[in-house]
Amino acid sequence: MNIYRSNTGSLQPKELEAVYEISRRVAEAEDTESALDEIVRIIRPVFIFDNVVLYICSQDNETLEPSFARAIGRGRFHEADMAWGEATAKLTYRDHRVVTQTEKLKIAEVDRTNLRYSLGLPVHLRDQTFGALVFIRFGGPVYLPGHINLAEFVAGHVAQLLYRHQLVERIAELEARRRLDMLQDDFISTISHELLTPLGFIKGYTTTLLREEISWDEDMRHEFLTIVNEEADRLRELIDNLLDSSRLQAGTLRMNYQTIRLDAMLKDISLRARSRNENFAINLVLKTSSVPVQADPTRLAQVFDNILNNAIKYAPGSPVTITLDRKDRLAIVAISDKGSGIAPQHLEKLFQRFYRVPESSTVTRGTGLGLYICRKIIQTHNGEITAESVLGEGTTFYIKLPLVENP
Numbered sequence: 448m449n450i451y452r453s454n455t456g457s458l459q460p461k462e463l464e465a466v467y468e469i470s471r472r473v474a475e476a477e478d479t480e481s482a483l484d485e486i487v488r489i490i491r492p493v494f495i496f497d498n499v500v501l502y503i504c505s506q507d508n509e510t511l512e513p514s515f516a517r518a519i520g521r522g523r524f525h526e527a528d529m530a531w532g533e534a535t536a537k538l539t540y541r542d543h544r545v546v547t548q549t550e551k552l553k554i555a556e557v558d559r560t561n562l563r564y565s566l567g568l569p570v571h572l573r574d575q576t577f578g579a580l581v582f583i584r585f586g587g588p589v590y591l592p593g594h595i596n597l598a599e600f601v602a603g604h605v606a607q608l609l610y611r612h613q614l615v616e617r618i619a620e621l622e623a624r625r626r627l628d629m630l631q632d633d634f635i636s637t638i639s640h641e642l643l644t645p646l647g648f649i650k651g652y653t654t655t656l657l658r659e660e661i662s663w664d665e666d667m668r669h670e671f672l673t674i675v676n677e678e679a680d681r682l683r684e685l686i687d688n689l690l691d692s693s694r695l696q697a698g699t700l701r702m703n704y705q706t707i708r709l710d711a712m713l714k715d716i717s718l719r720a721r722s723r724n725e726n727f728a729i730n731l732v733l734k735t736s737s738v739p740v741q742a743d744p745t746r747l748a749q750v751f752d753n754i755l756n757n758a759i760k761y762a763p764g765s766p767v768t769i770t771l772d773r774k775d776r777l778a779i780v781a782i783s784d785k786g787s788g789i790a791p792q793h794l795e796k797l798f799q800r801f802y803r804v805p806e807s808s809t810v811t812r813g814t815g816l817g818l819y820i821c822r823k824i825i826q827t828h829n830g831e832i833t834a835e836s837v838l839g840e841g842t843t844f845y846i847k848l849p850l851v852e853n854p
């Protein structure tokens with residue numbers, strides 16, 4: 448494929464060497480700006496110029512904007528003047544051809560920069576035009592056919608560089624879209640599964656109870672209705688979690704802040720957890736008393752409940768210790784279990800939406816929304832939630848909240 452109209456046969460050995468070096472550099476380029484800098488460095492010894500500006504056309508092909516400019520030699524002192532070469536760039540881009548222009552400024556002061564020779568080269572590859580590359584020489588020499596031929600090679604390589612950059616961006620964009628699609632697919636399949644499970648139980652048990660040919664004794668009816676009741680609760684909890692998580696994500700969940708005593712709240716929560724699960728051994732260690740924080744009590748209790756429920760689910764039979772302490776201006780709550788723990792590669796991901804440790808997700812029901820909601824709630828309270836875990840030894844969740852200075 449012949450990309451350039453130019454002919455390498457007419458290049459001098461040094462120019463040929465420079466062209467090959469440029470093409471090598473373009474092939475290896477990771478970042479367009481530094482590759483352009485390299486190109487400028489490589490051509491300087493074989494091509495005379497004071498300024499070089501790369502103009503790129505906008506997406507709608509309406510405007511040309513300078514996207515890269517370097518001034519060397521005499522032009523160094525005039526670097527700020529990016530408008531130089533603009534007229535040449537426009538003409539080059541409009542006509543898709545090489546343009547040479549000479550501009551003589553009528554200024555009394557004798558300065559070589561008053562006589563400008565511009566060379567505009569279209570930057571295009573196949574049927575795509577990216578813009579124009581403009582070289583400027585102050586005070587000459589004029590561009591001879593050999594110079595133009597070399598400059599066309601350079602413009603061809605710049606086009607390749609831009610083409611590569613465009614491809615890389617396009618690939619990244621497609622990859623991001625694919626990831627989003629996958630996430631949405633995952634979301635739909637997780638949620639449908641989680642919603643269908645309790646719904647299946649409810650439908651199954653109510654259908655069974657409604658069968659007229661069977662008369663159920665009172666105990667049986669009670670047992671079935673208890674299951675229906677529990678599954679309906681679970682459905683409600685799931686829908687609440689989904690709503691919470693999307694409101695937290697959008698930042699529209701309203702918080703009702705008030706000053707509360709964390710020590711009192713933890714006492715209540717552990718009493719409630721104990722009364723709900725007789726076999727749940729829960730210890731509360733208050734290393735400090737009267738710990739005032741600014742919080743929405745319902746939302747904060749939701750965080751502690753979620754972590755305690757997780758301990759019941761994922762560390763069954765293990766005692767749980769809640770410790771309250773204060774350090775500097777922070778209240779610190781640690782909730783530890785002695786369960787099987789979480790492997791390090793999963794620890795930070797626990798707080799991501801829908802993340803579940805693969806091993807536990809096959810044995811315990813859940814959506815992976817709980818800890819995501821916890822982190823969002825704690826962050827809304829200007830706090831921090833983290834997890835530490837040792838496999839085979841247990842897991843500790845830490846919640847840090849700013850203390851109220853003068854309650």
Ligand code: ADP
Binds near residue numbers: 789802803813814842
């Ligand atoms: P869910 O319980 O619905 O899966 P969470 O966001 O509350 O969602 O928890 C995410 C995951 O973190 C759980 O699936 C589980 O694998 C893991 N996990 C949470 N707490 C514990 C714990 N105390 N011990 C072991 N693993 C835990």
